[in-house]
Amino acid sequence: MTSTQSGNGAGALPRLDAADLVARAEAQPWHDPARYWGEHQTATAHLDPPIATLHWGALAWNAHDLLRRASGMPIRVASKSLRVRSVLDAVLAMPGFAGVLAYTLPEAIWLARNVPGRAGIPDVVVGYPSVDRAAIATLAADPLLAARITLMVDSVEHLDLIEAAAGRGAAPIRVAIELDASYEAGPLGRIGVYRSPIRTAAQARALAEAIVRRPGLRLVGMMAYEAQIAGLADNPRSATYGSLIRFLQRRSIAELRERRGEAVAAVRAVAELEFVNGGGTGSLETTSKDEAVTEAAAGSGLFGPHLFDHYRAFSPAPATAFALPVVRQPLSGMVTMLGGGWIASGPPGPDRVPLPVWPTDVRYLPREGAGEVQSPLQGPGAARLRTGDRVWLRHTKSGEISEHVNELHVIDDGAVVGSVPTYRGEGQAFL
DSSP, rough: EEEOOSSTTOOEEEEHHHHHHHHHHOOOOOGSSHHHHHHHHHHHHSSOOEEEEEEHHHHHHHHHHHHHHHTTOOOOGHHHGGGGGGHHHHHHTTTTEEEEEEEEEHHHHHHHHBTTBBOOOOOOSSSSSSOOOHHHHHHHHHHHHHEEEEEEEEEHHHHHHHHHHHOOOOOOOOEEOOOOOEEEEEOOOOOOOOOOOOHHHHHHOOOHHHHHOOOEEEEEEEEEEHHHSSSSSSSSOOOOHHHHHHHHHHHHHHHHHOOOOOOOOHTTTOOOOOOEEEEEEEGGGHTOOOTSSSSEEEEEHHHHEEEEGGGGSOOOOOOOEHHHHHHHEETTTTTEEEOOOOOOOOOOOOOSSSSEESSSSSSOOTTTOOOOSSEEEEEEEEHHHTTOOOEEEEEESGGGGGOOOSSSEEEETTTEEEEEEEGGGTOOOOO
């Protein structure tokens, strides 16, 4: 196994190279639960749970599958979906991945800054507006950071705040305009997420003109995230609901392609743009076909959480998982895990809860669910568990798993080959 050092002493990671992927792809052990989770059990037998793992073969498969689906369009890695700096470094070393989409400005500064033993990431776009005045002042005072980091804006108020925080004589601040990509579906209301107030080409051009009139700002990009396509499963268990989703997504794709194209053209008439970012893990096929877009964003598909189990176009491998110990047997056929309430963001519901995957045939108690410090389980699989055993679970989303642990234990070739710190493990909590 060939390894490469990744991330300021973060640990030795296997390379994500295409030649090595051939053998891994042929095996695809994640399609055999007994084999895949059995390998996790054996590899981590010397570790006491709670633990979280990163299966390197599955990560490699996911990374190359994202590139395949993007059809040659560069992919900017969404850091919120990983929150592991050494994994970001390893993925960015692969041709086809370029730059990071960060979620806060302090995080972007941390990633972009050069430190002893580690060169910072040279291209970081903050995907959400920042009103952190101290962080903006830090950015403006450092020419290297100002050259590497781009802030997201969608209003004149953002421009005013950035200029006031940056102060006079600062290096020009790179900014990008976010275009709202949600879909107005008539009586069904807005489909997607509420983000930018900029929806039309005229609005985008007006903001672009306001930016270029300010010498302290430099307009370099645009972004439009189609959450209703990228983050909404198109193959749910309900066939009727699935048909409705796919109908709305087809309409949304057509509407956004026209509206985004017009908006990008309007802004390009005002300023030269370095990038137009769009999409996410669930929309790579359609986003990569949009001629107005120059790069896609993706992150969750690298770790393969169970949110993506219900898409028709792709099926990522479960590259991350976590194990919790069985600490009680309150009744025959029932066990209790320590912890478990690693709930994902979004509308509260059963699909936000970690999914027990090994042993199979276990389920939460409806009245308790996944608890903060204990989670009872029942079912045929629970009857086979004993105190001291462990249960393997998959998180609903992606990077949020990294907020619960200090490190991910890396499994490769059936063994734990090391561990890598999460943001939390490096003492960082950005949001």
